[in-house]
Amino acid sequence: MAKNEKKAAGKSEGADPSGGEDASKANNTWLYALGAVAAVAIAAGIFIWRDSTPSVAAGEKTEPDLSELMKPGALPDISLGKENASNTIVEYASMTCPHCATFHKTVLPELKTKYIDTGQARLILREFPLDQLAAQASMVARCAGHDRYYPMVGALFETQESWVAEGGEGTQKLLQIAKQAGFTKEKFDQCIGDKALFEKILETRTRGHETFGVDSTPSFFVNGKRLTGEQTVAAFEALFSGAAKPAAAGAEEKAPGEAEAPSGQ
Numbered sequence: 001m002a003k004n005e006k007k008a009a010g011k012s013e014g015a016d017p018s019g020g021e022d023a024s025k026a027n028n029t030w031l032y033a034l035g036a037v038a039a040v041a042i043a044a045g046i047f048i049w050r051d052s053t054p055s056v057a058a059g060e061k062t063e064p065d066l067s068e069l070m071k072p073g074a075l076p077d078i079s080l081g082k083e084n085a086s087n088t089i090v091e092y093a094s095m096t097c098p099h100c101a102t103f104h105k106t107v108l109p110e111l112k113t114k115y116i117d118t119g120q121a122r123l124i125l126r127e128f129p130l131d132q133l134a135a136q137a138s139m140v141a142r143c144a145g146h147d148r149y150y151p152m153v154g155a156l157f158e159t160q161e162s163w164v165a166e167g168g169e170g171t172q173k174l175l176q177i178a179k180q181a182g183f184t185k186e187k188f189d190q191c192i193g194d195k196a197l198f199e200k201i202l203e204t205r206t207r208g209h210e211t212f213g214v215d216s217t218p219s220f221f222v223n224g225k226r227l228t229g230e231q232t233v234a235a236f237e238a239l240f241s242g243a244a245k246p247a248a249a250g251a252e253e254k255a256p257g258e259a260e261a262p263s264g265q
Contacts (some may be wrong), residue, residue: 064212066224073126074203075142078149080112081122086242089121090221092128092208095137095156096164097217099230104157110233121240125153127201128208128217133170136192137163138201140178143191152181 069090089111093100108123115121129135137156144152156163156177163173171192178188191197208214212221220227222239 061213061226063224063226064221069212069221069224073207074200075127077124077126078146079122079124080150081116082119083122085116085119085122087115087121087223087240089123089236091123091125092205092212092214092217092219093125094128094130094134094217095141095153096129096131096134096160098160100218101157101160102230103218104154107231107233107236111236114233115236115240120242121236125150126208127204128214128219129201129205130217133164133174135198135201136171136174139192139194139197140174140183140188142197142201143183143187143194144181148181155181 070088091100091103093103111121111123116123127135127138129138141149141152141156159177163177164170165173175183175185175188179185183191208219213226216228218229220231220236222236223241225239227235227239
């Protein structure tokens with residue numbers, strides 16, 4: 001986990017040398033969510049999460065079955081890029097994760113220009129919220145609609161430092177961002193109180209963890225190959241197939257604040 005990271009929902013976690021947020025640590029403070037209990041929790045503004053400790057120890061992870069990875073989950077996948085692109089990046093992200101924001105602000109724009117806009121790659125973002133506020137932000141992005149999903153995600157990551165705060169303060173700041181995107185307070189409240197949407201986001205996170213071994217954010221699967229933590233454009237290029245890779249100019253690109261690409265563990 002990054003140094004000087006702002007925390008949502010009052011979570012306090014230790015440093016993660018991989019450059020990703022550790023889900024297993026956050027899970028230690030979460031209660032088991034079931035049926036009506038989850039519904040009451042949402043209505044009351046209390047976040048209750050299903051306890052889920054990593055089922056695969058570090059160093060023992062295997063690459064997921066690609067056909068299983070690409071199967072639709074509880075929520076429909078929304079692609080950034082052409083559906084028939086030869087390369088697919090599946091990202092599991094938490095909207096309050098600063099490393100996820102770094103990817104969307106500094107790495108994704110170049111990937112989009114070079115590969116996504118040219119039809120050589122596509123991105124599929126899947127929800128992996130690590131706290132209440134992250135879940136609410138994911139819900140707002142979904143409620144924005146299919147065509148406005150990625151613009152909303154981009155706006156939330158771009159302004160992350162302005163709305164990530166503890167407890168109700170974070171929710172109120174998130175509301176202000178949502179209003180700038182056309183939400184009314186009524187629509188916002190209805191969105192973050194949607195029990196069915198909440199449960200589908202929870203199912204998406206649980207499937208990512210239990211089926212694909214995701215335990216930190218951001219986690220990427222590039223054509224089924226795992227990458228975790230902050231990554232460079234070059235790291236994605238190395239796993240692309242059939243893409244016209246531009247010749248590198250100068251030194252290898254590095255993520256902000258990183259001397260080299262992290263190991264992802």
